[in-house]
Amino acid sequence: QGAQQDPSLCTAPDVSAEEMELIISNWPGYIDPRKNPNGTFQTFQSQTGISVAYTDDVNDNAEFYAKVRNQLGACEPINRDMMMLTDWMAARMIGLGWIQPIDKAKVPNLHANLIDPLRDKQWDPDLEFHAPWQSGLTGIAYNAAKTGEVKSFEELLSRADLKGRITLLSEMRDTMGFMLRVVGADPKSFTDAEWENAIDRLRKAVDDEHVRQFTGNEYMQDLAAGNILACEAWSGDVIQLQLDDPNIKFVAPEEGLSLWSDNMIVPNLAAHRANAEKWIDYYYEPAVAAKLASWVNYICPVKGAREEMEKIDPSLVDNELIFPSDELLANTFDFMPLTDQQQVKYEGDWSDVTGG
Amino acid sequence: MTRRKGSLGYLLLAPAALWLVLFFVIPFYSLVATSLFDPSGSDFRGYEMTYHWQNYVDVVEEYWEPMLRSLWYGALATFFCLILGYVLAYAIAFKAGRWKNLMLVLVIAPFFTSFLVRTLSWKLILADDGWIVDFLQTLHILGADGRLLVTPVAVVLGLTYNFLPFMVLPLYASIDKIDHRLIEAAGDLYANPVVGFFKVTWPLSLPGVISGTLLTFIPAAGDYINAQLLGGPNQRMVGGVIQSLFTDANDYPSAAALSVIMMVGIIAMVLVYVRRAGTEELL
């Protein structure tokens, strides 16, 4: 009922064999330059003979959801074979039965090479529907040139000299995960009461105008321009910033880190599922993964890529934010899956506070 | 000027009307429907139509603040646009001579560059340690830790800037057709330029003023993106609320209800305004 579908009933005949094509929607700048003849993209096309229509029109999970819900909810095509969405959104779509299963036999590399911390997700324990594309850490970034180290979220939200000079991320799970930790709750499983606590704590910070803005990636601009001194940040971006401003530092807050991934998923009525599986398997070859990682600088979800990286760009091999150590990952949390009422309620509260 | 009776009117209106009915009225109808769905619905459980008028009450209680703010910001922006726009339109219409068309296009040309880029530029200009802020700080117009970004000032400025052409073009269109000899006559009859302006030029340009203010106020009050990029949590406008209710919270009924209220509210204000201006016949 509702917009839910049964993936097994809402399928299109797979025409991969006849037309060697593949249509992908991904986040912008999430792949090495496609024009580069020996980049991963061109190589895939030449190896497999599949021509890939690649659009980077995923700017935001919720926005993308709005873009496809009408179609998927009515079992209508969205003319895509694959898209990369963040855990919680992938989870929701899978829950809604909008996502086609991936044939285990066709993607050996995935099952072999996926790094352990990303396995056994509650919402898709044995990788039936999704395959992580890239992963990242959410933590704190600060400008060492302008302010002292910011060790914890607590500090970020209370330190006087930061008043009005910090931003938080505008995706609810990113920020609320930490807020729950700040009030001593566990994002993996928390009660409404704990949620209330966390949201109040945040509301207070907002009302004191301690928090300047809730942003997407704009925080990088502000951090670099000096409009803000510290902020909640994504690991990949910080690496980018560090390239020309070593003063920008990324810290794992005492509250912990949130580890997330954007996952390749295949929507209902996708016409080229087999080709999509080829794509997944290809990007789980360590060499390819390394090449990709060396460009996007996010956490590479593929075992053995680190070794490959030696050949490509040794400087990145020991970068914790690309190949995180186990101790770093030991202290990560992710956000519990929400029922749809919870979703509506929490997001509602959230947008009340953040102003959307 | 006399209005002709007869069916030709329908004929001329038909294409546009048809288009709007197909691609606006029908969607709008489904929007109204959505606003009456049971709020406990969701994509998982589906939505049922329970004529849940309570939705309206709820959103008003919940979001009256951003609503008022929107109207307020919209009004402010419209006001500033009117002042800036009138000067500009007047200059183009009466003073630009052979450069009319050029200036006219110059008004709009900046808006052929992407909105986002323009706004990024503004953020550069208004940056906390940009020269404008420094300047204002040295003048002590701004406090030492004062800033422009993420303040109502920035938001209204953004709105004013981005909707200026919507004011200038209609204004120009109607000022341009004023017979200059009438302004001369006013001068000849002891009206100094200021009085002459308010007694002759202004009333004759009313159609433009009306259109301009409508074109500016209506979208400005409904806008959210300026508030999001240049403002903070405390500057959010109702458009932004709707946006987040819709996309993030997926609370479609509330979003729809809020939209309907906003539209009806704005249109109501518009009509009142037009009556006030005593210019129904322009509608």
Place this chain on the structure above:
Amino acid sequence: MSQVAETKGADAAPAPDATYDGLRLRGLTKSFAAFTAVDDLDLDVPRGSFFALLGPSGCGKTTTLRMVAGLETPTSGSITLAGQDITYAKPYKRPVNTVFQSYALFPHLDIHENVAFGLKRRKAKDVDAQVQEMLDLVELEAQARKRPAQLSGGQQQRVALARALINKPEVLLLDEPLGALDLKLRRSMQIELKRIQTEVGLTFIHVTHDQEEAMTMADTVAVMNAGVIEQMGSPAELYENPRSTFVANFLGQSNLIEGRVLSRAADLVSVDMHGINVSVPVDRSHTDGDMGWIGIRPEKVLIGEPGEALDAPGNTIPGGVISDVSFVGVSTQYLVRMPWGQELQVFAQNTGRSRLFSQGEPVELSWRPEYAFLLDHAQDARAGAQKDDE
């Protein structure tokens, strides 16, 4: 006469002098791009006089008025009113109002408001009463609440008149203010204008194409041509004793006959006109060359059967033949072909006393010497005359 003298004097010393209390234009010039509409124009309008400006279409009348009103900036020259220079004064600062040739009524105001405009600007008292009065005067009481667009041409013109007149300005510029009115209405408006002008002692500068109007109303008439003033003086003077062929032809009609000056006595100049000896008083002779144009007004010419005794001593010209007769209400107009081929105009009043002559009849013409005038032969005899297609 006095004005002319002043103008002359001023030509010598063109500096606007502070003592003159009227309106004085000196060396006023207005050029539009290549075209010069008003050309180094000198003019003196005494305070409180009714001054008429006549001239062919396109000769620069409106342009001149617009410069006086301050609506057009002169290319060069100066305008002084009561001794102070107003050449560049803003229009609304000048005690001058205009009845625009194009009316320029405010379309968004009704008639009453249009007329009230000037008074309101100057915060006058009991505006409504005055407006009422003024509307009565131009016979538009009934239309007070109509918009200009709802009025007939003549009604609009009267509104324009009322709108300017009501302000009783020091100087009122009237640019063909009665052109669209029927005869009767025009006459009564003329009377009203004259009354107000004299009562309040205003200065009127009145542009009109109705010569009778100019003649009857004005103290001084100036004839303008191609941006310059040709002659200026009292109506009678201009009519009776024109100084140039243009004026002679433009004001009423004239018969201009070529002649050779025979002798100049103390008081009379005698001229040989195609073999006939005619004489012209000295003060009516405006040439010192030995050729000239002898001018005589058609209604001053007497017509009669050959040999019939016309009671006009001297100047009898025989051998005419009627070549055309036309009837015009008050009088009959004859064209008479003279022996030397020229056609002369003769007006005879239809008193029903002297009989009408018919085409082809031989006639004799005659006129009294004191009505003739002598003009410079260098000037074009047809200047200012109507160009009908010969």
Place this chain on the structure above:
Amino acid sequence: MSQVAETKGADAAPAPDATYDGLRLRGLTKSFAAFTAVDDLDLDVPRGSFFALLGPSGCGKTTTLRMVAGLETPTSGSITLAGQDITYAKPYKRPVNTVFQSYALFPHLDIHENVAFGLKRRKAKDVDAQVQEMLDLVELEAQARKRPAQLSGGQQQRVALARALINKPEVLLLDEPLGALDLKLRRSMQIELKRIQTEVGLTFIHVTHDQEEAMTMADTVAVMNAGVIEQMGSPAELYENPRSTFVANFLGQSNLIEGRVLSRAADLVSVDMHGINVSVPVDRSHTDGDMGWIGIRPEKVLIGEPGEALDAPGNTIPGGVISDVSFVGVSTQYLVRMPWGQELQVFAQNTGRSRLFSQGEPVELSWRPEYAFLLDHAQDARAGAQKDDE
């Protein structure tokens, strides 16, 4: 005369008949809200005639023309041209052009383009040549490339004239087409108009306030008043033999003197005028009441010293006293106060033959019976006369 008859006939049978080849208006009415501008008007304009429409400002002339042109839809009534009903035909489908009182020139086109407009619409050949010709005719060759706003009033009016004239339409409506032109120019334009009209055999309907213009140019003149036609006929007829006080006063001037009808003979009506017995030809008497207004034109009145023999048999009125003298170019105008207190107007031509009388002198008046006319006493003796402030 014929037209009048036709009108009469039509009144009886107002159905527009298909045989009439001219322009025929029947029961034409136009009301603006409450106000009726044209009121049940009947009019017949024979094909190819030059028809003049006279009337006081605001009497409905323009409105009538606009209805003929199709720019205003009649409230009621019908318009037929050459037998076919065009009451509701589209303007651009009618062989009718208009010279608008307000010119209505296209501001975005230059003069040449303005004049060429009509021809271009009808895909005429060698447009430019014709336009050139037409511009020469109105003496605007020099202005061909100016925009209307750059022209003087009179020049604009000439453009309006040229723009309509160039199309040589079956019916040309001229709404005061020469009002803003100086006398000379107006005269030559009149000649041109007349020439074109006769040459091409067009029908002209000409609204003018210049009575002389109407008199000299038109075959038929209609006098309109308050939305209706007062009288219609040849110029001479209207002038010589007006049927109503309005016409008598509106066309030229008239002395209207109260009188009591004594007897009506076969050819003469004799009337007692304040004790003096005067007679009026029957065909000039337009009343059958026993009171009436005796009308006489000022220029038909002879003036002389008491006892002086005036060669006008009968109708000598003694006891007049000159109460005012005014000089107007062609003639001198006297006001003579009669024994019964009324002031009569007398025009005497300045032939220089009869001497001028001065104010206060006693004089004797006289006129020939065949010039007098008798009007209905019920009518207002001042109707159509100028309302001067007595």
Place this chain on the structure above:
Amino acid sequence: MRWFRNNLVLLLGIAVLIYTFIPIAIVILMSFNDPDNRLVYSFDGFTLQNWLNPCEPDGMCGSLWTSIQIGFLSTLFATILGTLAAFALVRHDFQGRSSSNLLIFMPMAAPEIVLGSSLLALFVAAGFAGQLGFWTILIAHIMFCLSFVVVTVRARLAGLDDNLEQAAMDLYATPRQTFWRVTFPLVFPGILGAALLSFSLSFDDFIITNLNAGNTTTFPMYVWGVSQRGVPMQVNVIGTVMFMISILIVVGGEVTSRRRNAKLA
């Protein structure tokens, strides 16, 4: 001094223009920027690279071209339909004029997100889910440009007296000719303004477009997208070029028309 007073308005007007140019100045500057870091929008050094290969960033020029096409088409149609409607509303009297007015205003007041998604729902319901893209975007753009056109043109049309049109009719101009020869030239400034507005609206719209775009990408969508990972400086090049071109078109038009007039005169 007098010159100054006489041209005060013009000077003020130009001042306002300059205000609208401030960001453009930055955009032009940035088009020569050689950024140290693609995430940070700040001027780090001069280069011509961006100008030499403006289409380097993946998919940018493609999206630009799409946007331009859509911009022109939607402007064209919106302007035509809107102008007609404006005439109907100003020049004609008929049942439901005022309600049609409401119909005109509503779309301007509608929040893009809900409007866009309701429209999307409509398309899906109508079975166009598969055909989302260029045409659906075009339809949407025409829809929201319409209102702006109507209101702008109306500003010019209101109170424009019909004497001249009558004169034209009297001179044998059929209604069509009357419109093209007289009415249109007189109303043109309004129509031009409306067209310019529509184009900028269509060219800059993100939300509605994004929802109905299927997997077509317009320029704004592209810019929003990349802004997440840092705006490539070529975007500024495009901005500058668009700016310049629009100006060149006018100047060119002016010049040629001057020439023509010169020839005629």
